[in-house]
Amino acid sequence: MAMTFCGKRLLLTKNSIFTTLRKQHGFIVLVPEIGEDSPEKNPLHHDGLPEFSNISIEYCQAAIAKQTLEFEASVKSIEKKIENNECKDVFNDVFKPLEQVGAPLDMTWGLSKTLYLGNSSKMPTKSYLGIHDRARRARTSKYNSVPIYNVAKNELEMDDAQHSKEEKRLLQKFVLEGKLNGMELDSKQKELLIYSLRKIAVEKANFRQKIDIANKQFSHVIDDSKIVRDFPPETLKATAPDPNKPLNGPWKLSLQPHVYLSVMEHCPVREIRWNLWQAMVSRGSNYISRELSTSIHLEEIRFIRRDIAKILGYETFVDMSMETKMAGSLSTVQNMFNVLLEQALPAQEEEINNLYKFATDRGFRSERIELWDVPYWRRKQKKTLFGYDDEVIKEYLPLNKVLDGLFQLCEKLFNIVIKQRSNVSVWHKDVKYYDIFEPHSSAPVAGFYLDPYARSDEKIRTQNNGWMVAIQNNSSIADTKPLSALVFNFEPPTAKHPSHLTFTEVKALFQRFGHAMQHLLTRAVYSEVAGLSNVEWDAVEISGHVLTHWLNKKEIIDSITCHRDSEDKLPTTLFNALMSNQKHMAGLDLSRELYLSALDLEIHSTKDFWLDIVKRLWPQYRLFPLDKYDSHPCSFTQIFCDEWGAAYYSNLWSRMIAADVYSAFHEVQNDEQKLKDVGKRFRDTFLALGGSSHPSQIFRNFRGRDPSPKALLRSIGLKKSKC
Template identity: 65%
Template sequence: MKGLGELEGKLNGLELDEKRKATVMYNLSKLAQERHDFKFKNDISTRQHAQIVSDRTIVRDFPDDLLKATALDPNYHLNGPWKFTLQPHVYMRLMEHCPSRDIRWLLWKANVNRGSVGGVKELATSLHVEEIRFLKNDTAKHLGYHSYVDMSMETKMAGSRQAVDQMLDVLLESAKPAQDEELQLLLEYANERGFKTDCLELWDVPYWRRKQRLSLYNYSEDKLKEYFPLNVVLDGLFQLCENLFNIVIKTRTGVTAWHKDVRYYDVFEPHSSAPVAGFYLDPYARGDDKMRVQNSGWVVGMQSKSQVTDSIPLAALIFNFEPPTAEGQSYLTFEEVKALFQKFGQSLQHLLTRTYYAEVAGSSNVEWDAVEICSNILPHWLFNKDVIESISSHRDSGDKLPAAMFQNLCKAQNHMAGVDLCRELYLSALDLELYSTKDYWLDVVKGLWPKYRSFELHYKYDAHPCSFMQIFTDEWAAAFYSHLWARMIAADVYSAFYEVRDDEQQIRDVGKRFRDTFLALGGSEQCSQIFREFRGRDPSPTALLKSLGIKKCKQEN
């Protein structure tokens, strides 16, 4: 990789003559318009589809919050009618709970058909897809790269398309057989319950998957929620981080904030009187005051560490958790607990940085495929018995999460992990191929689909690239694999803790090493080198497969 200044100059076209520079500027201007049009049309397509349902038998298994989210009048959500839409916060849950295959088919078809030339012609995005691909690749070539993927890899931890392809291939080697086995077992389960078919379609899997998971593991978010009061979860999370990273987290009262529910915490070194960092926690949903971010929340870096300005890091963690009940407690679903651990892990990279300059502090200047590493590490601790006991307390009895429920929770998290991993592998490969070839997008889909997916491709309806917002309007073009790459690195990092799990001192030693590298160095050093300093070798996908419960195997040639 080139020096930071040299590379930044090249990517900004400083090495180009005036004619090429003008071409690049024109491409960027046109690209902004194409991305805007793509998003505008997809937003309209998403809002346009709606099915009004009055039959109560259709919604008989819907949880209360889904009934409220879909009811035309939320005040009478038990009576209906209900409006089924493609809005992200309800679509997948509708697919999981709706017993009508015909309705699921219509929802699925409408979702994957967004932007298709077979739909509303004025909302078709196929031409935008091709134009965005052309403009990005053409710009990359003017800047001296073979393709936009090659240009993208200049600023990634992976460093090359070859390294990413190697990861995808190694994971697929084990994920594809796991996917096939999972789908066969799910088909048998559905057949035994009266669903007569020789194969499951994409609109069948979410519904039968939920029912199978409930049958196998008695998995219920509502039952688990009884065990996770927010204050107890926070205490356990802070205790874990204090033990691992040798810090002290204390609440501070009397700090002015933007709402009465917002709390403020100082972060100290063990023997210091002055805080080294601080963060706000804004935990609760407040009507329309916050953006709707389902379960995940977000971290805002309010102030970076800087020797120049003598400033300490300051962050805000913002969530949409359910406000406290009458007895004064807010209870979290397990997915919300995971989101809290993820976002706090992300914030630690900002709060515990030791770099001297804001430009490389925290996640600043960290490679795009390494940004999510720190957020993916703490959630692994949720499957540690001691940690789960430290964050659980039943609403009525105060009991810790029972051992049987904990074991089922661990198993349920990896239910159909092969199917999920193959989908993520496919989307990662699709993104890379779209931005490295000139082939028409549908031909790219047809070439990749059978390699990764064990479902029929209904290409007459399924135009999913035409609504692939992350790579055509967001910042994940030629980088969608980054989510998976970060999870692979995070699993490998956590395995260092797991390998010494029976020795408290060694766990603290690993925690110190993690703090001194990933949390302290930020963007001041290449992440590939940081990983080697922490692990003593290059990363491996083995730990990710193990964490997903997927057996590592090698298929015969």
């Protein structure tokens, strides 16, 4: 999944070190935004943009040291004011000072993250993590303040208080943050909470370390060049002894995601595919190594999470997680599962039968097709059925043309103007800067940097499709405008050709940009609830997913395509192949995602042994036999080491909401004025309100009803559209 450094949102769960900035005791995810101070010299142009040419590791470290002390001192000062009964207005005396002193800190933090992802030579990992940890500890001090918690809670409970919806949401954020951090516990309970959080941190670290070792220990060497002849160039480079001579073996296969997935799709030898698959699903199990078994850690993490939930007053960890989710309850999520599975399961059965017939017609000899066969034969089936080829589609997708079409779409839908500004200080010559204008103002209302190309010696490279870094959030109090950076690892241009994207990369660009739109076009007053700040975790990706739906329209594809030689638009035949490819075996994919989501929720809401849960759930969602070596929960780091516990369903939920949102556009697609009206409504709700209103209410304001899974089913081809 694509990663994001976004606003100071209240979340119970989130993923890895690249995307989560967790509290000292490990619970609430607070992802920062912005700031603008300096120990000596403020590194800003006169026009308010960071002067990246003057920003160094030393500057960021010194600035963070100064700004964190100032922030913590401000918290102490506010606490003293409250204790002396000098707090007459919680917004003027508490929240506004916190916004003002927090802005410089957040800016320095945001700049540091941008350099870390965009130019690691200027901001190495060790330096960034030091800045990150110090900033995180300072920023969380306001949520660990008993006086601030009490005054916010009292204000929220006042019957006669006249608060705007945004102000009420801000109060609710501080109260819930405080509750989940133990502000309502007595001293004995707090000791238990701290002990449990320290203990779970150890268990998570042990779990991750063992899986990391298992990943590194496995390898499979191929000597025969005939086996690798269909491997993509990037896979050959990643497995060859010398990346500069990818055709020279032997080729060493690994469990790195980009290697594993590609080999499973392109390796013609079934025994090799089985060996890789078995190694992947048996990591952390006793079958491979008792020393590297994670089963005990898995169970400990589950039980400690349940204990923590109990201490904080919740029946299960799932119940606690749902406090910070749009879905709000386990039953709501399960209802979604039931509706989707009703369509996904029969579709999965038909897809598997068709794939087996396709494979046997081409020489496959086995009683049934297995999980390690699916990627290989699926790729071949897509090519045969649709004539689909990633490389052919890529020739029609030059980056500059894609950006032009993307910007035109957003300008039309949201009534904005996007203009590139030159002579802006950046961290690399490839980086471009853009201003965003709205009709009501001659000055830009927001801005963003775009760093598109891979640079192996400078940029962080992981198996994701890019980052959106919220450098600065909107705040009327601190007088700051939204500023972000979009960082990708696309193919750089050559002397002969400009940069071209795969369709997967185009989708990632649209999704990250839709995500950025919610950050950049917010109208909230307080940065604490502006843009992506305080957005429930299962709703964070909605705006990004909405924008990707436009790639299903031929006119949008026409606006972003131009063949590298002929300059032709993507032909209708290739467009149809592209659309069919997106929906191929959708039942299988959806069933797998439903299974993993259900597994996560069941693990965190019951006491049953993990293997018993797997055996109970597997046949409800998967039509393959459960292999005796398959111990996939033992390497499910997303929910046990990262912060997806009781939240793995979030991506599916946000896709469901986004499909329903997009269906409002689809319903009026032939009426230009109505289309603009829907765009304005989306602009005024999802993009403008951000975290200042609950996403359930935002959806109702936009759609006039509660969400439905039907649009998602139609969008992936599992339910015929009536539109």
